[in-house]
Amino acid sequence: MEKHDVTAAIILAAGDGTRMRSETPKVLHPFAGKTFLNRVMDAMNGVNPKKLAVVVHAQAERVAAAAVSYNENVHIVNQDETPGTGRAVQCAIKDLNEIAKNETGEALKGAVLIAASDMPLLDTQTLQSLVDFHNNNNNVATVLTAVLDDATGYGRIVREANGDVLRIVEHKDANAGELAIHEVNTSVYVFDATVLCDAIADLNSQNAQGEFYLTDALEHARKFGHVGAMSAPDPLTVEGVNNRVQLAALAKAHNKRVCEKWMLEGVTILDPDTTWIEDSVTLAQDVTVLPGCFLQARTTVASGAVVGPYTTLIDAQIDEDAVVERSRVQESHICRAANIGPWTYLRAGNVLGEESKAGAFVEMKKAHIG
Incomplete structure (x- = not known):
């Protein structure tokens, strides 16, 4: 029982x-x-x-x-x-x-x-x-x-x-x-x-x-x-939250701990004060996160990848040695050594193959490249 x-x-x-x-x-x-x-x-x-x-x-x-x-x-x-x-x-x-x-x-x-x-x-x-x-x-x-x-x-x-x-x-x-x-x-x-x-x-x-x-x-x-x-x-x-001032303060304190946890596990976070990482995100050793990034939902980032600056990842899968710069990637798979950005918007359903490239001011949805 x-x-x-x-x-x-x-x-x-x-x-x-x-x-x-x-x-x-x-x-x-x-x-x-x-x-x-x-x-x-x-x-x-x-x-x-x-x-x-x-x-x-x-x-x-x-x-x-x-x-x-x-x-x-x-x-x-x-x-x-x-x-x-x-x-x-x-x-x-x-x-x-x-x-x-x-x-x-x-x-x-x-x-x-x-x-x-x-x-x-x-x-x-x-x-x-x-x-x-x-x-x-x-x-x-x-x-x-x-x-x-x-x-x-x-x-x-x-x-x-x-x-x-x-x-x-x-x-x-x-x-x-x-x-x-x-x-x-x-x-x-x-x-x-x-x-x-x-x-x-x-x-x-x-x-x-x-x-x-x-x-x-x-x-x-x-x-x-x-x-x-x-x-x-x-x-x-x-700690309880009654207003938005308290919400911001508690969120910042928690995010600081999240960033510190990942840094102690071998992730480079250049500026933790401007990097926001949700609890459900997974980062590998030797990932680099540059300033101004938001990593959300079930995003995973593999070893050697570089994210940022000023990049948002939502339910994204970023493979080894990929680079995602100044872009928004949602529900998409970026394969090994692919290069995304700057100013690229990948909507849901994209797969960018190994060593592929999505350059400046590109928007894609359900595209398969490479």
């Missing part, structure tokens, strides 16, 4: 995301080749939950359709008009309990993993570490935290002397002493399912925002056992 450390994983994707100032839902904005929601769903799926649920409300049909396109087995939960993360989880647990009772005759049992959908760098390794920490310490609830130099806007973690979590105080509700705390809530949690059901039943909206806070459930959970906290090993993995 397949083992499940997590009985249910719940992704909170119901918010308006108004600070993005966009017609596109915040969770559907792209980040390094995938949307926020797609990336968080992939991370949650990596811990092998028995059930995966996404809670939607704002632009519900659009977000739900995207979620199903990423994973056809996802369960969509519709949050009603009552606001707050606590209400989102109440709606999810109601649906998931009904599913569990229909399948097993019993309500949910085991660990429930909950995460916000606006952390595009959240990864499976961090989530699995949190689940393991929760189980190994016999906690009834565990929150993933981060220690930040600037904690503005984040809920603060208030601990007891023994290290247990006493409560989480949202920024707008915190006093001066609590605002001085630098350990913050990341909006990632693990709860015992039975404890979670009891804890969310007691939630209310008596706070500055007038919302049902999921964070209040941690204080209620203390009645049933230990509430612990694990600090994320890499704060970047749990």
